[in-house]
Amino acid sequence: MATIEDVAKLAGLSRTTVSRVINDQPYVTEEKRQRIVQAMKDLGYVPNSSARRLRSQKTETIAVLLPRITNPFFGNLIEAMEQKASEWGYQVIVCQTHHSSKKEIDYLQLLKTKQVDGVIMASLVNDWKDVEPYLESGPIVFCNEYMEDASIPMIHMDHKTAAYEAAVHLLEQGCKHIAYASGGPESHLGAMRKQGFLEALEEYGRPFLEEINIDWAIDVSDGQKVFHLIRSEFPYIDGVFTGSDEVAAGLIYEASSSDWQVPEDLAVVGFDNQMVSLLMVPSVTTIQQPVIQMADKTVEVLIQQLLHPGAIAPKRYVYPHQLLLRNSTKRREAAIQ
Amino acid sequence: MATIEDVAKLAGLSRTTVSRVINDQPYVTEEKRQRIVQAMKDLGYVPNSSARRLRSQKTETIAVLLPRITNPFFGNLIEAMEQKASEWGYQVIVCQTHHSSKKEIDYLQLLKTKQVDGVIMASLVNDWKDVEPYLESGPIVFCNEYMEDASIPMIHMDHKTAAYEAAVHLLEQGCKHIAYASGGPESHLGAMRKQGFLEALEEYGRPFLEEINIDWAIDVSDGQKVFHLIRSEFPYIDGVFTGSDEVAAGLIYEASSSDWQVPEDLAVVGFDNQMVSLLMVPSVTTIQQPVIQMADKTVEVLIQQLLHPGAIAPKRYVYPHQLLLRNSTKRREAAIQ
DNA sequence: TTGTATGCGTTATCAT
DNA sequence: ATGATAACGCATACAA
Numbered sequence: 001m002a003t004i005e006d007v008a009k010l011a012g013l014s015r016t017t018v019s020r021v022i023n024d025q026p027y028v029t030e031e032k033r034q035r036i037v038q039a040m041k042d043l044g045y046v047p048n049s050s051a052r053r054l055r056s057q058k059t060e061t062i063a064v065l066l067p068r069i070t071n072p073f074f075g076n077l078i079e080a081m082e083q084k085a086s087e088w089g090y091q092v093i094v095c096q097t098h099h100s101s102k103k104e105i106d107y108l109q110l111l112k113t114k115q116v117d118g119v120i121m122a123s124l125v126n127d128w129k130d131v132e133p134y135l136e137s138g139p140i141v142f143c144n145e146y147m148e149d150a151s152i153p154m155i156h157m158d159h160k161t162a163a164y165e166a167a168v169h170l171l172e173q174g175c176k177h178i179a180y181a182s183g184g185p186e187s188h189l190g191a192m193r194k195q196g197f198l199e200a201l202e203e204y205g206r207p208f209l210e211e212i213n214i215d216w217a218i219d220v221s222d223g224q225k226v227f228h229l230i231r232s233e234f235p236y237i238d239g240v241f242t243g244s245d246e247v248a249a250g251l252i253y254e255a256s257s258s259d260w261q262v263p264e265d266l267a268v269v270g271f272d273n274q275m276v277s278l279l280m281v282p283s284v285t286t287i288q289q290p291v292i293q294m295a296d297k298t299v300e301v302l303i304q305q306l307l308h309p310g311a312i313a314p315k316r317y318v319y320p321h322q323l324l325l326r327n328s329t330k331r332r333e334a335a336i337q
Numbered sequence: 338m339a340t341i342e343d344v345a346k347l348a349g350l351s352r353t354t355v356s357r358v359i360n361d362q363p364y365v366t367e368e369k370r371q372r373i374v375q376a377m378k379d380l381g382y383v384p385n386s387s388a389r390r391l392r393s394q395k396t397e398t399i400a401v402l403l404p405r406i407t408n409p410f411f412g413n414l415i416e417a418m419e420q421k422a423s424e425w426g427y428q429v430i431v432c433q434t435h436h437s438s439k440k441e442i443d444y445l446q447l448l449k450t451k452q453v454d455g456v457i458m459a460s461l462v463n464d465w466k467d468v469e470p471y472l473e474s475g476p477i478v479f480c481n482e483y484m485e486d487a488s489i490p491m492i493h494m495d496h497k498t499a500a501y502e503a504a505v506h507l508l509e510q511g512c513k514h515i516a517y518a519s520g521g522p523e524s525h526l527g528a529m530r531k532q533g534f535l536e537a538l539e540e541y542g543r544p545f546l547e548e549i550n551i552d553w554a555i556d557v558s559d560g561q562k563v564f565h566l567i568r569s570e571f572p573y574i575d576g577v578f579t580g581s582d583e584v585a586a587g588l589i590y591e592a593s594s595s596d597w598q599v600p601e602d603l604a605v606v607g608f609d610n611q612m613v614s615l616l617m618v619p620s621v622t623t624i625q626q627p628v629i630q631m632a633d634k635t636v637e638v639l640i641q642q643l644l645h646p647g648a649i650a651p652k653r654y655v656y657p658h659q660l661l662l663r664n665s666t667k668r669r670e671a672a673i674q
Numbered sequence: 675t676t677g678t679a680t681g682c683g684t685t686a687t688c689a690t
Numbered sequence: 691a692t693g694a695t696a697a698c699g700c701a702t703a704c705a706a
Contacts, residue, residue, distance in 0.1 A: 246612075
């Protein structure tokens with residue numbers, strides 16, 4: 001592999017001059033610039049990334065921590081982030097934590113080992129005290145996830161209010177016994193949602209169903225399990241709040257395969273407004289998140305921190321959500337959409 | 338940030354000895370080893386990745402090129418690959434090409450700049466002659482995509498036969514006018530599938546419908562567009578071969594929203610056996626790929642090339658597919674599943 | 675405008 | 691068993 005030295009020799013100039021050409025710096029005669037460009041072409045020269053990183057102490061790379069990429073929400077998030085980052089000349093490393101606090105910490109190590117310049121955490125299962133120490137190795141920004149006590153930029157929705165509204169909607173539709181079926185027991189987000197859910201119940205004077213407090217529902221098959229649990233153990237349940245459209249879809253699918261009618265026997269709300277929520281029959285009432293906007297802002301905030309270290313103050317960016325009313329909860333009004 | 342030098346000083350030893358401890362090499366007294374370990378802990382020392390890479394000429398990182406991560410097939414693929422790679426201590430960089438030949442080449446540059454040790458191409462829109470030159474910078478392996486003329490390991494299914502079988506199935510179900518609606522016009526895979534599709538038509542003496550030769554159908558909304566195109570322009574069509582379950586889902590959704598019955602008026606086959614193909618009503622006949630197995634094998638083959646350069650010969654690993662018969666094509670027999 | 679010399683943090687070679 | 695030194699490829703301060 002050709003090095004900068006080889007190029008310099010072939011062009012009959014010094015490494016420094018070659019370096020100037022590579023980095024588009026001034027003070028190089030057009031004639032010599034041409035000679036160097038030609039030499040680089042002839043040798044098929046490409047700057048060695050590791051050497052550059054070592055010298056410049058920069059990687060132009062950011063890590064994005066998220067639970068699993070097969071979750072469409074995170075798939076969309078990472079796609080948007082990658083796009084935005086590349087506009088700034090940054091690469092993105094995808095880090096799947098699978099809700100493991102150990103993996104989360106392992107990936108934060110990328111910051112210490114200087115493999116990345118900054119980290120976006122869209123997965124958060126550790127306590128702030130365990131994350132904070134890594135701040136000294138580079139900036140960290142939260143996206144989607146958030147925590148009151150952290151002193152870093154956070155880009156997210158108000159999940160508590162969103163869950164509250166979803167629960168109120170179920171109650172307004174006449175649901176009397178609403179089950180809570182969410183996932184990621186460790187997630188701080190889950191805690192926020194549950195708070196909102198509980199507040200709605202309290203406001204309407206309905207008790208929380210302790211007997212079916214599900215914290216392991218993440219995907220379609222979990223949704224199916226939840227339905228069977230409801231049918232066999234708690235058939236009086238007439239409404240379910242789920243943490244994702246996938247869980248909702250699994251639930252509805254199984255309900256339809258049995259003798260249950262959705263929403264008449266069981267109303268279901270999802271979360272995220274994924275494609276599947278629209279494709280299901282009935283379509284799924286869900287909460288839409290402004291994924292692209294959050295992704296863009298997150299990348300922008302992080303890169304600004306990298307470009308101007310210590311410049312801007314930690315700030316929260318709260319994005320609006322929207323409860324999309326569809327047929328899986330339509331127990332009272334006329335058909336929606 | 339602490340360096341190996343700092344650790345050496347604190348422990349009162351040389352960098353060399355510290356390095357030995359870091360890399361678990363012999364010839365270090367247990368006592369000194371302890372001293373060094375303690376010093377590392379005290380300083381919060383972590384080896385600098387860039388320096389290591391520069392020195393060792395290895396990154397322990399591989400790049401995976403794929404069209405888009407939001408396509409569930411690739412989401413599953415990358416998830417499995419990442420898992421397998423991490424077992425070998427390798428990191429994975431996700432590179433979305435979005436079917437752009439320029440991006441594909443840009444990402445191959447990662448090999449030349451030594452940002453990665455090897456590349457897995459699950460996206461392939463360039464000709465082999467444009468890819469081959471990068472081989473001298475490191476090993477490349479194809480996954481899912483394949484090309485007859487390439488002399489590198491390829492892990493894939495027989496897409497031609499799979500498409501053939503799907504088309505035959507439609508024909509056997511009595512479809513007389515079958516549309517072809519696939520995506521990625523540049524993909525070599527697409528060409529293979531089309532071949533199989535055409536062979537089936539010919540075998541059954543049916544003409545190819547030149548008038549509706551769709552090569553832009555990739556996601557759900559494309560599927561919806563395809564249906565509207567069929568209804569308004571080619572209502573005589575009674576069967577569709579799609580390149581993905583998402584397209585099939587969009588098609589079926591729109592058909593159901595109109596007055597068309599699936600499969601009576603229009604039979605539809607998908608591809609990939611994604612979750613959505615099972616959730617749709619009717620469920621979607623589709624082709625299952627052994628994603629995990631292919632992902633695992635691909636990573637294994639690539640890493641073997643890295644560990645034993647030039648050792649094993651290029652080889653093809655062809656995995657079996659399976660046509661899953663479901664309700665979206667059930668025009669003749671009793672209900673399936 | 676161009677070149678020389680130094681160092682980024684590691685690891686490998688060769689002494690001791 | 692331990693240490694001094696060079697080298698990986700590049701970019702920069704400084705000199706010319």
